[in-house]
Structures are given as C-alpha cells and as structure tokens.
Amino acid sequence: ARLKMPLATARAVTTTAPTTAARARTARRMTTATRAASLSAYLPADTYHSLPKDGDVTFLHTMVRASNLEATMAFFSALGLVETRRKESQNGKFTLVFMASCQGAPEIEITYNWPDEATGETETFAPPSRSMGHLAFAVDDIYAKCEALEKAGIVINRPPRDGRMAFVISPDGISVELLQKGDALEPREPWKSMANIGSW
Template identity: 30%
Template sequence: MSTDSTRYPIQIEKASNDPTLLLNHTCLRVKDPARAVKFYTEHFGMKLLSRKDFEEAKFSLYFLSFPKDDIPKNKNGEPDVFSAHGVLELTHNWGTEKNPDYKINNGNEEPHRGFGHICFSVSDINKTCEELESQGVKFKKRLSEGRQKDIAFALDPDGYWIELITYSREGQEYPKGSVGNKFNHTMIRIKNPTRSLEFYQNVLGIKLLRTSEHESAKFTLYFLGYGVPKTDSVFSCESVLELTHNWGTENDPNFHYHNGNSEPQGYGHICISCDDAGALCKEIEVKYGDKIQWSPKFNQGRMKNIAFLKDPDGYSIEVVPYGLIA
C-alpha cells in the first residue's frame, strides 16, 4: 500500500514504449441518469455512445463523448468506447433517483475535497457561456467574476464543476479555426507533487505537458497526457489529467484528500486503456510489488479483463484493453 514516503523511481517499459496507451475516460456517479445524459447532450452537444446495464449488481454505465468519426467498432459492431479519447462515463446505481436524501459529493466541499472538475474547451467561450445561461444552466463562476476573466465554471445537475476554457488563443499555431467542443481535462487535487508525478510518469507512462505556478495563491497545476496531436494544442486536445497541488499539504502527516469512492461518493476514477492491458498490469506488479494497491488485480474481479489500481492519494485508476465488451 502507498504511504507518504513511497516513491516510484522505476519506469515501466510497457507504459513508456506503448503507443496505444491513452487516457480513455473519466467516471462520475450521477443521481438521475436521464437528467444527467440530457444535460450533457442538450447543453454541450455530447453524444451517448453506449449504455451498459448490470442487472445483478444493479447499476448502469453511460458513455458519452463529443462527436467523433474515428471510433472503431468492437466485435459486437458497437462503438469501442475503450479505444477513444475524451470519454465521460456516468455511473448510476439503481434507485438513487428515487431517494430525496441522496446527494452526490462533487469533491469541492469540505471535509470531502479531492476531485475538482472536468474541463471542456471551446472555440468561443463568450458565446458558449451566453448560450448556456440563456438555457438556464447554473454557474459556479461566470467569466466576469473572480480574478480570472478567461475561464468559467458551469454546474451540472449533480453539482459537479465543469470548467470552460477557450482554445482560440493569440499566437497559437494550432488549431486553425473551430474544431468543436473538446473534453480537455480532468482535475484532481494531490498532496505531494513529487510522489504523484513519479507515479503517473513512471508507472503509467503519462508525460508532463506543462506546469502552471500561481505564487500569489500558493498552488501549482501540473498537466499530464500521453501526447498532443500535431493539429491540436494543450488547450484543444482531449484526455489530459490536471494535478492541483496546494502548497504545504505535503508537510502535514495528517492531511489527506477524499478519493470519491469512500462515502459520500461522487467521482469514480480515470481509465487508462491500451492494446494489452494485462501485460501492462503484470509488469507493474513485477516491478513494484506491494508498493501498488490493486482493487482488483487484472482479470481477478467479477468483471474480467480489467484492473483497478490506486495512485498515491488513493484515487482509483481503471486499466482496460481496447475492444472490451463491458
């Protein structure tokens, strides 16, 4: 199990050299799936790619993304959601929509802070925010509010924060013109950046794309991903992970973030996918042993051909192969 002193100095060869690796999806639990799916499709233009119902365990998964024309098919002839970038997985545990006392933990309220937000990048942020307001979408922060006038935060039906940014930036070569809305990144707060950066880079092979330090507010942002396509920028690409470090947390032995899977629940996980997820998990097991916490190990849970491991802060990371039939 990971501890504050655990380090991750060994590079996993499979993660470092596998061009098929991608940060596939982010999972959020929702109270009412009909309401949540309608929100993301009608207000932001996402498409429902797939729905999977698990009657025995009494939950359903809804996979959405912004329109894409390059998603391959799985062996059932359905969109292979596990080989696409920028996928949002909404998880519904049956019956929550009928419980008036059930509330999702959005990750931003004490004492259960941890997950921060998802981020959509758009071509014209002023137009997007105006349209959302006219449609009745609620905001945590409008463009005109706060110190940063170039970002906004909308609220989804469960109170999750959706950061809105623009990829149309002066002096930027790509993209040239509008390329539609993009699911740019997912933000989680971390206690110790040295430890977390080692984990994500060496164990999972995710590269550090950029760092943004905010000295006056005493926090640093680290943006990681498996690469940026030539025709994109770090603001228009999809499947980026943002790690937020509030200075000083690493020095407090009693400090910890809420991982979203302990009660009260909300955020679920990010998912890493590749051609051979079993080989990746096997190498991590061999090289790191009990320094990595699994729940479960690959192919050892009720759902086959998947694994879940935990990062240094206890956030869950799913690992799946392309073409998985959920």
C-alpha cells in the first residue's frame, strides 16, 4: 500500500473524492498511517522503503573510499554524522561503514579495503577528479559547526565569511560543502575576514 503521489495531492484526493463518510474516514486513517510509517522509516537503510513522495526511485547513499577508516570517520563525525550500520567482509577483505545525520537519513557509505596481508600496505587513491564535485549538508549554525570542525583539527578551506557557505575536505580529498539553513547569519569575526586555504 505504498502511496505513489505527493502527500499534498493524496490529501486533496482524500478530502474531495465523492466517498461515503466511512470510506473517507478509512482513507484518512490510511493517510495518517502511511505518513507515520514513512517518517519513522525515512530512507531506511536495509529495507529501502520510500517516502510516499519519492515515487519509484529513492536516493540512498554516496559511496566514498577511505585509505584510513578512522581518519575518515573522525572527519564525518566532527561534521555531525553518526555510524548507522557497518558490514565487514572476510572474503572481500573490506569494511563498509555507513554514516548519516541519523538512522534512516541518506547515507555516506565509506568503503575501506583492508591492508594487503603480505605487505601490510593500505590502498591509496588519487583525490576525486573534477567530475565529482562535493557532498553538501545544511547545518543549523554554520559558525558553531565550523568552530567544532576546527576544534577537531579540520581546516576550514572556505570560511563562512558570508554567514552562509563553507567548504572543508576529507582526509582523502573529498570536498564537503556546508550551507546555513534558512537565511544567512550576520557576517561575524573571526570568519568575516578569514582567508581561503588551499582548494576544495
């Protein structure tokens, strides 16, 4: 009983279609039930339910590879993401760690290939080419977030001089854009006059 139309449309149908009062009540109950199920199961990692409005395609994750799993997890943790699930493959000799703002939100899948058993060498990669731009997250308070990132030892490559936008890069060179939710904050020191560092 997945609802295939936007919620607003579904509601309009519920209230305007020529049904009996009883059928209307049932329809309302179904809409409420669907809404509750969708919210609590918003992009759930293992079952791939959609929000009603997603249609037949649901965005799940962006996969990035890490040469150092702990460093990459520390970076995304400082950003505010949490580990939502993890898979270790003895056969494939890799670990997948999924991180998101919360359980059920769109995820970053971090692939970590285990060091070579013979040489102990870890896989290394070139940073992303220009075909891959960045991952973007909206944050409640871009100054507070950048301060937290700095405290975690992360360089703010593009400081939020405008109270609106910042860029940082992961240990493997993956660019992350931070955007202030809603209106830009009032420009404020030390950010206001802080120079760019490197590229992102």
